[in-house]
Amino acid sequence: MTDDARAARHMKKLPAAAIVLIAIGLLVVVLWRLDHAPSTDDAYVYADTISVVPEVSGRIIELPARDNQAVKQGDLLLRIDPRPYQAALDQARARLDTLNNQIVLTQRSVHAQQYNADSVQAAVERARAVANQAADTLRRTEPLLAQGYVSAEEVDRARTAQRSAQAELNAAMREAQQASAAVSGVDALVAQRAEVRAQIAIAELNLEFTEVRAPFDGRVVSLRTTVGQFASALKPVFTLIDTRHWYVVANFRETELKGVHAGTPSTVYLMSDTARRFTGVVDSVGYGVLPDDGGVVEQGLPSVQRTINWVHVSQRFPVKIAVRNPDPELFRIGTSAVATLNRGDAATSRR
Incomplete structure (x- = not known):
């Protein structure tokens, strides 16, 4: 074989070797990313809610609130007939x-x-x-x-x-x-x-209770009544979402929770607008879930299913992430989300 032929053959092997090296490098980057910044799409938007209930009974004579309306703290939500x-x-x-x-x-x-x-x-x-x-x-x-x-x-x-x-x-x-x-x-x-x-x-x-006002900035949901309805004390009329604080509850695998604690930085985006990113920090990590195949205690003894799982699925635990810069027009309770935990950033910040 001539020198030119050997050189030509060697040049043909270089792209293949480069592709292999690039693939290995990408694999390393992906593994590093998964280890330092685990991500999950098993997440949803959450906010605290309260049931708006009058503390006195009576007929509703005024109902300024509308379904899905944003209200401010102190706004009148409903008024009950004050005459009695x-x-x-x-x-x-x-x-x-x-x-x-x-x-x-x-x-x-x-x-x-x-x-x-x-x-x-x-x-x-x-x-x-x-x-x-x-x-x-x-x-x-x-x-x-x-x-x-x-x-x-x-x-x-x-x-x-x-x-x-x-x-x-x-x-x-x-x-x-x-x-x-x-x-x-x-x-x-x-x-x-x-x-x-x-x-x-x-x-x-009791006369003061005939006026129900918003205890915080929020949004009215599940309103299914109108003026003239008789409202009973301590029975919900509608729900009020606390829009001051928004969270994303993300279910991460137990193998991904090492080093995750309150204060760990995170990044989230919503499926309704994947182009926008929102920063946040871990508010808390769940400490208990009900396993699907957990034993049931019967007559004082645990009952364990006799099955063989060839593939063991990691348990997922909810991680509650407090969003720092939520868009009130975009965030809705139950919206699908994707969350990423920046554990490397947390370690760097602690140092």
């Missing part, structure tokens, strides 16, 4: 006014009773003074009878005066007890006033 609750509030306030007037009148009566008791007590003190004086007179007079300085008649008069004064004292004391017992109070009425004030507070709160 306004009437209950007016009634409670009227009861309080009546009770206050009754307390004033009762207090006047109590003052009069107290004045009478004080007057009777003063009469008791006067009767006690008279009784003491009569007793002293009797004690001084009785020894003089034996000496002949006083007559028996004078002693009898002193004794009669002492008995009369003591009887008057006893009567005055009984009257004082009656007058003191007759003095009433307003404690019971004051306690009723506290109860009525509590009823007023509840009525004011």
Whole structure:
């Protein structure tokens, strides 16, 4: 074989070798990419939601919210007929006014009773003074009878005066007890006033509850009613999506979760617009799923299926990714998404 032929043959082998080297290089890049930036299309968009429920029952008289409408925090979502609750509030306030007037009148009566008791007590003190004086007179007079300085008649008069004064004292004391017992109070009425004030507070709160306002910026969904519908307390009327925070829940294989933790950077895009990329960070990693072939406990013993899996499928765990720059017009709950975890970036940032 000539040198030219050998050279020509060698030149023909170079493209094949180059292709093999390029393929090996691409394989290395792909493997490195899969190891440092795992990706999955088993993902969907998620946001927190609340059920909008009125806290009082009544007929809906105003419903500014519309299905799929964006609302701001504090916007009126629905209004329930406030007339029954306004009437209950007016009634409670009227009861309080009546009770206050009754307390004033009762207090006047109590003052009069107290004045009478004080007057009777003063009469008791006067009767006690008279009784003491009569007793002293009797004690001084009785020894003089034996000496002949006083007559028996004078002693009898002193004794009669002492008995009369003591009887008057006893009567005055009984009257004082009656007058003191007759003095009433307003404690019971004051306690009723506290109860009525509590009823007023509840009525004011119920009246406030007739207006349901948005607790945060969101979007109304699943609205299937209109003005005139009777709304029952604690029963949902529609759903409100919290559009302040959007997430992508991506189900990654357990073999791809090494080094993944809260704060790991990620990139996501939605199937509805594959040209746009959104950055985010891992919010949390799921710590439990229900395996498809998990054992079932029956009669105290686990039941394990006797099957042979020639190919073992890795379990997937949900990774919740908080999107940093969501487009509120593009993100919808349940939208299919693709998520990529940038574990290499996370390691670099930690260093």
